[in-house]
Amino acid sequence: MSYFSDIFEGIKTLLTGMSVTGKYFLNSRKGTITQQYPDNRETLKMFDRFRGEVIMPHDEENRHRCTGCQKCEIACPNGTIEIIWDRGIDEDTGKKKKKIDQFVYHLSMCTMCGLCIDVCPTDAIEWGQNFENSVYDRTALTRVLNKPGSKLMPGVED
C-alpha cells in the first residue's frame, strides 16, 4: 500500500516544514532580523574598518599629513583621486617644496578598494564610516578633502 504510505509520508514532511515556520511565527517578537533603519540612526554604529568614504583627518590646528606624493593617485584603479599640487616655500628650510593645493576625491567613481589608503606612506587618508552618501546632484560627490587653509603637519616627511 505505497499509495497510502506516500500520502502519510508526504503529509508528515509538510507538517515538519510548517513546524519550522510556525516556531518562528511564535517567536517573531524577539527574532526580528531586519533593522528599522532611519529610526535606529542613533544606535547604528559601523565597524571601525568600514569603508564608507575616503577622508583626510585634520588636527585642531587645521593640519593634515598629505605630502602630495601622488602615490594614491597612481594606485587608484578608477581615477578617483586627483591631486592638484604646486610648489610652495618651506618655512623652516626656505627650500621650494611640493605641496598639495587640492586633494580632489570623486566619490562617485570610488569602488572602495582601499588601495590608496594601503599605499599612502604617511597615513594621510583613511576610511570614514559615513555610509549615507546619497545626494541630489552628483557634482556634490566630488569633494576636496583638504580643508581650506590647511597645512602639512610638521615631521611627517621625515
Added chain:
Amino acid sequence: MTNQSLQELIGSWFPNPEAEKDSDVVDVAENEEGSEDISTTQEPINPSLLVFSEEGSQFLNIIVQPEQLHSLMAQLKSNPDSQFDYLFCLSGVDWGAELGVVYHLESTTHRHSIVVKVKTPDRENPTLDSVYDIWMTAEFLEREVYDFFGITFNNHPNLKRLFLTDEWEGFPLRKDYVDEINMVIK
C-alpha cells in the same frame, strides 16, 4: 603521465616528413620546428610537426598548425593514454602579429594537463577549426572568442555574437582595437 612521456606520445602522432630525411635526429626534447604538411607515414621516433615547450609555463605547451588542430584535438580526447576529456579553459589571444587560441586541457582519469596553442597569421579573416564536436563546452567558449577576437570557427553550429550586439564593429579584445569614447587609457 609525465610531461616527457606525454610529449613522446603526442609527438608520435604527427611525424615530420622533413625530419625523416635526416633520420639521426631522435631528440624530442624541446623546441623542434615543424613544417606545414601532414604526413601519413608512421615513424614514431621522428620529431614531430608539433612544437613542444615547457618554458615559462607550468604546463606542457604544444604549438600546432591550424591544419592539424582538429585531428590533434580529436586524438587527445580519444587516445586512452592521454584522454584529455576536460577542456577547462579556452582563451583567445592576440599575439600582435598573429591571432590564436589557447586550449587548456585536463584528463579527469589520468589527472594530467596540457596546453595547446594554435596561431593564425591572418588578421583579416582568421579561421580555425571548431572543437565543438569534441568538447561541447567549446560552443560557448568559441562564441566568446569570436565575439572578442573575430576568429571564425569552421563547423561551429551557432557562431554569432554572444556578448556584443550583432551590429558591433570591431573586436574589442584585439590589441589594435580603438574606441576613443568608451575606453579609458591610463
Added chain:
Amino acid sequence: MEETIVETNFKSEEYFINMGPQHPATHGVLRLLLTIDGEIIKKVEPDLGYIHRSIEKMCERDSYQQIVHLTDRMDYLSSNINNEAVCLAVENALQLEVPDRVKVIRTIIGELTRISSHCLWWGVMGMDVGALTTYFYGFRDREMINDIFEETCGARLTMNYNVPGGLMFDIHPNFIKRVKDFIVHFKTKIPEYDRLLTGNVIFHKRTKGVGVLTKEDAISFGASGPVGRASGYSCDVRKHRPYSALDKVTFNEAIKTDGDTFARYEVRIQEMWESLSIIEQLIDNIPEGEYRVATNAVIKLPKGEFYQRVETARGELGVYIISTGTKNPYRLKFRSPGFSNLSLLNHIAVGGKIGDLVATMATLDLVIPDIDR
C-alpha cells in the same frame, strides 16, 4: 479555381518567449530566448552581455594590485576566493612564499565566503520553487558572515582583502570569537534548512529527476563545482590541487551521482557542512606571524604564462595570465565557472516544463556578472 486545403489535424504551435532580462528567476540581467510548445521547453538560448564590463580588457591596462579589486565584481558572491586566485597567480609567478598565517586566514575567509554564497543560493532556490520564506532564513545566516567580513575587511561583499603578498591588514581581534559563534549558530540552522525544504515532499517532486546531467556530459560541458560533483564527477580543485592551507585540512568532497536538480541541491547542503568542518579545523590554529610579505610597489611578473585554479562557490575559477615582463599583463583570461555552467542549460532544460527550467537554473546557481565578465 483555387483549392482550399482544410487542415483537419489539431496542430500545436511552438512559440517564443523572452525570459528576462528583467525576470525574477534569472537573478540578474540574463535573457533567455525560450522556444516553447505549450509548457514544454524545446530550446533555451541565452543572450548575454547586458552587464559586460570587459574586465579582461581593463586588466590589460591595470597593475596587478588593481586587477585584484576588479575580480570582486565578477562573481560577487565569492569575491574573496576570486581575489585569492589572482593573488596566488601573482605570488606563484613571483615565487613568493606567503606566511602560514596568511594561508590559513585566506582559507577560513574563503570557506566563509562559500557558506555565505550557499546560504544565499539556498534562500533563492527556495524562492524560485515558490517557498518565499527560505529567502529570509538564508539571508539571516548570511548576515552573520557579512558582519564578520565587515568587521575584518571593511566591506560586506566586495572586500578586496587580499593583496599580492598577503592580506591588506590583519584580522580583527573579534574575528575568531565571531567565527566560532557563527559555527555554533549555523550548526543548528542547517538541520532547520533540511526540515523546511530538503525533506519537503513538494520540493522532492519539483527537483528529483529534473534537469539530469550525466557524468560524461558534465565533463564535456566543462561543468565544475557543485554542478559537476552532483553528476558524480570529482572536480573539486581544493581536493585535487590544494592551494593556501587546504592541504592541511581533511574534508570530504561532496559527490552525488544522480545528476539531477535535487543532487545539486544536496551537494551544496553537504558542502556547507564540509566548509564548517574546514573552518573548525583551522580557526583554533591560526599561526602567529606576519600578515603580509612586502612586494615591490610596482609588481612586474616574469615573462611567461601563469595559470591558477581555485574552487569558488560556483566551481572552478581559472586565472590565465600571459606576461611579457611588464607591469601589466599582456593578456588575462578568467575561466569563470558560471559561463560553462550556463552553456549546459539548453542541454538539460529541454523537454522540461517552465517550472523545471526555473528549478534547474536555481541549482546551476548562476551569477550573471561572473558570466558577463
Added chain:
Amino acid sequence: MIKALSITKGIHDWLYSSMSENMAYLVEMILIALVYLAIFAIAGLFLVLIERRVAAWFQLRIGPNRVGFQGLLQTMADALKLLSKELTGTEKADKFLYNLAPYFVIITSLMALAVIPFTQDFHAFDINIGILFLIAISSIGVIGILLGGWSSNNKFALIGAMRSGVQTISYELSVGLSLLTMILITGTLQLSEIVEVQKNGWLIVQGHIPAIIAFMIFMIAGTAETNRAPFDMAEAESELGAGFHTEYSGMKFAYFFLAEFINMFIIAAIATTVFFGAWLSPFGITESIPILGVFWFLAKAMILVFLMMWFRWTFPRLRVDQLLTLEWKYLLPLNLMNIVLMALIVWQNLTIQL
C-alpha cells in the same frame, strides 16, 4: 429577503412606511449592495494587511507598521496609490475583454459573499440551494482570469490564464465532492439549515473521521481554487513574472488582488459554515447573545485564513502537471471513498451527536 437585525429591521420598516413598496424594495436592495461593497473593500484591505503582517512574522521581519496604528492604514494608502496610477495596457490587447475581466472576478466574489451567513440575522441571501450556488459562483471567477490573461496579449499572461483554467476546473470537483460529503449528514443545501443541524455538535465532530478527511481535502482544494501558494500556478512569479495580471496596472490590478483575498476569505467562510458551525460558539457558551455570532464566525474564519497563509509561506509551489496529479490521482479517489464512508456512517447512525 433579509432577516434583519433590530437596526436593519428599523430601516426596513421605515423604508416600507415612507415610500411605495416597489420603491422601498429597490432602495433596500441598493442599500444592501452598498453594505456588501463596503464589506468587500474593508475585508479585502484588512486581509491584505493581515497577510503582509503574518508573512513578515513568518519571515523574521516586522511588516508594515508605519501608516496608522501598527500599519492599519497601510493597505488603504496602497489602494489610494493604486487609484492614482496610470492604467497601462498592451497595444494589441482586446480592449473590451481586457477591461471586462477584473469585473468578472470581483462580481463573482461579491456574489459569493452575499450567501455567507455571518450570523443568524446577518445573512443577505439565504436560498435553499446555498452550497450549490456557492460552488457554481466560485467557478465563474476563473472566466475573469482566463479573459484577462488571454486578452492582454502577453504570452506569460496567457500561460498563467491557461494554467488557472486547468487548475480551477480540476479542483472544482474536489471542492464540490468534499462539501457533498458533509451534505450527507445535513441533508440540506441551505446554509442556515446546515448551521441549525450543527447545534448538536459541529459537523467536523459529528462526522468525525470522514469529516476530517473531507475538511483536509476541502482546504487543499480551496487553496488551489483561490490560486494561492502552493498552488499559485496562475501567478508563479518566479516562472511567469506576474502571471495572468502581468499587463494590469492601477485599480484594475487592485481588483484582481482584492478579489484573490476575498476569495480566500470565502473559502474559509464556507469551511467555517460547513465544518465548524458558522456563528455557533464553542460549547454554546455565548448562545444567549446572538450578536456575538459575528465574532465567532469571523474568529473561526480567520483561523482558517491564517492556516492558508501558513501554507503559503511554508511550501514550495507545485509544478503544473503535479498539480493535476495531486487532484486526479490523490484527492479525487480519496474523496469518492470518503463519500462512501460517510454514507455508511450516516446510514448506520454512527455520527456523534452531542
